[in-house]
Every structure is written in structure tokens, then in C-alpha cells.
Amino acid sequence: MLTLTSIDALRQWRTRQTGSVGFVPTMGALHDGHASLIRRSAVENTATLVSIFVNPAQFGPNEDLDKYPRTLEADLRLCAAAGAQAVFTPDTAMMYPPGFATWVTVEGLTDKLCGRSRPGHFRGVTTVVTKLFNLAQPARAYFGQKDAQQALVLTRMARELNMPLEVITCPTVREPDGLAMSSRNRYLDADQRRRALALVRSLRAIEAAFAAGTRDVPTLRQTGLDVLTPEVDRVDYLEILDAGDLSEIAVVQGKALCAVAAFVGTTRLIDNVLLGA
Numbered sequence: 001m002l003t004l005t006s007i008d009a010l011r012q013w014r015t016r017q018t019g020s021v022g023f024v025p026t027m028g029a030l031h032d033g034h035a036s037l038i039r040r041s042a043v044e045n046t047a048t049l050v051s052i053f054v055n056p057a058q059f060g061p062n063e064d065l066d067k068y069p070r071t072l073e074a075d076l077r078l079c080a081a082a083g084a085q086a087v088f089t090p091d092t093a094m095m096y097p098p099g100f101a102t103w104v105t106v107e108g109l110t111d112k113l114c115g116r117s118r119p120g121h122f123r124g125v126t127t128v129v130t131k132l133f134n135l136a137q138p139a140r141a142y143f144g145q146k147d148a149q150q151a152l153v154l155t156r157m158a159r160e161l162n163m164p165l166e167v168i169t170c171p172t173v174r175e176p177d178g179l180a181m182s183s184r185n186r187y188l189d190a191d192q193r194r195r196a197l198a199l200v201r202s203l204r205a206i207e208a209a210f211a212a213g214t215r216d217v218p219t220l221r222q223t224g225l226d227v228l229t230p231e232v233d234r235v236d237y238l239e240i241l242d243a244g245d246l247s248e249i250a251v252v253q254g255k256a257l258c259a260v261a262a263f264v265g266t267t268r269l270i271d272n273v274l275l276g277a
């Protein structure tokens with residue numbers, strides 16, 4: 001497996017590829033969720049490229065950019081074991097040279113959920129992913145359903161900007177007790193790790209109420225909040241929205257996205273399930 005540390009090295013690697021390239025963009029601190037994306041790409045493409053770049057443009061001023069875990073050696077081992085041919089590891093000056101002034105934004109979808117509590121976050125994501133797509137020129141790019149809003153935003157961006165690739169959203173990978181895998185789980189101490197389970201438990205409670213026939217969104221939402229609120233330090237949101245365009249719904253009729261974000265200690269965690277899928 002090659003480690004490509006410059007844009008030139010990536011371009012040269014890309015021109016040598018004759019078959020399809022699958023692409024898995026990441027910010028490192030890789031876990032089995034990322035490995036599942038790389039493994040799927042390895043099955044569906046001739047070569048798989050992973051990028052590891054902690055993108056400053058998607059962090060707010062009071063967020064965890066400085067303490068975001070950086071575990072490059074272990075990440076490279078995981079990428080090789082999962083079947084990647086190359087890993088692109090640019091630095092910030094390469095991706096955002098002085099005077100950088102070009103931004104990509106998807107409107108509407110990015111005003112909700114994480115976009116509301118993290119202003120500018122999705123502008124950072126769509127800009128860096130556009131740059132990475134331009135460099136990698138993949139046939140397919142793989143993202144996790146855990147970041148459901150990100151996957152919707154990037155799918156929309158690729159479609160509306162006629163990017164010649166398929167955005168593929170892969171299932172959330174969970175720990176044996178149900179916690180969604182996340183690079184941020186490593187911030188949690190033992191008590192916080194236990195309380196973090198309230199996110200998935202709240203979603204499971206909503207799924208159970210849905211399975212029992214409840215369709216009224218305020219009732220479903222309250223069912224989740226009753227489980228979540230006593231355990232976490234702050235609920236950022238728990239919302240049930242139309243799964244296609246994230247518009248508000250009063251009753252679940254088609255497919256709905258049930259998404260939660262909450263702070264456990266100072267760590268902000270997210271999770272979601274689809275209802276009626």
C-alpha cells in the first residue's frame with residue numbers, strides 16, 4: 001500500500017490507474033466502521049484510495065479540532081488490512097493554501113440537525129470533499145449512514161453539480177452493545193461510555209413504539225427523549241424528519257430519519273435510524 005503525502009503524488013498515482021477507483025474520505029482515527037467502507041470499496045472497484053485529513057474548515061471555533069485524535073500509524077495498518085491500495089495524507093497548507101477563497105455549499109438540507117448547531121460545518125465538508133473528488137476522480141465514494149445528514153448532503157451535491165461518480169451510503173457499524181462506532185468514542189471515560197448508550201437506546205425505544213403502531217411524531221419523539229434526557233449531559237436534538245429532504249413531518253407515513261445528537265461530558269455524539277424503510 002502506498003502513502004501519498006502530496007497532491008502531485010496523488011495525481012501521479014491516479015494517472016496510473018486503469019480500472020475503477022473507489023474512494024473513502026476520512027479524518028483518520030479509523031475504526032471498524034471505516035474498515036467496512038474500505039472493504040466494500042475493495043470488492044466493488046479495481047483500486048481503493050483512502051484519504052486521511054482532519055479538515056479544519058468543518059470545525060467551529062469552540063470544537064475539538066486541536067484534540068481530534070491523530071493515529072496515523074494504526075490508521076495505515078487498518079487501511080492496508082481492509083484492502084486499500086493507497087492512502088492520501090495531505091496537510092492543511094496543501095488543501096487550503098494562503099488566500100483560499102472558494103467554497104461549495106448545499107442550501108436548505110444543511111440548515112437542519114447538525115447544520116443548525118454547527119454553523120459552517122457542512123460548507124467545510126462539501127468544500128473539502130469536492131476538492132478530494134477532483135483529485136481522486138473516483139467512480140464510487142463511500143460514506144457511513146451514521147453521518148446520515150452528511151451522506152444526504154454529499155449525495156445531493158454530487159447529483160446537482162454533475163459529479164461523475166456514485167455516492168454510496170453504507171450501514172452504521174456498532175459496538176457489540178449497540179453504540180455506533182465513532183472516532184469520538186475514544187474521548188469517553190467508563191461512566192460516559194455507559195451513559196452514551198442512551199443514544200442508541202432512545203432510537204430503539206422509538207423503533208419499538210413505531211413497530212407497535214405509533215406514527216405521531218411528537219409522541220415518538222417524547223418516547224426517545226424519556227430514555228435519552230436522564231442519561232446525557234445535554235440533548236442537542238432528537239428529531240424525526242422526512243428521510244429524503246429532511247423536511248418536518250407530523251406523522252410518519254413514508255420513510256423517516258430519526259436522528260439524535262447529545263453531549264456526554266463535553267463529547268458530542270450522533271446516531272440515527274430509519275423508520276418505515
Ligand code: PAF
Pocket residue numbers: 025026027053055058125128129147150
Ligand atoms: O466523515 C468524515 O470523516 C468527514 O466529514 C469527511 C467526509 C472525511 C470530510 O472531511
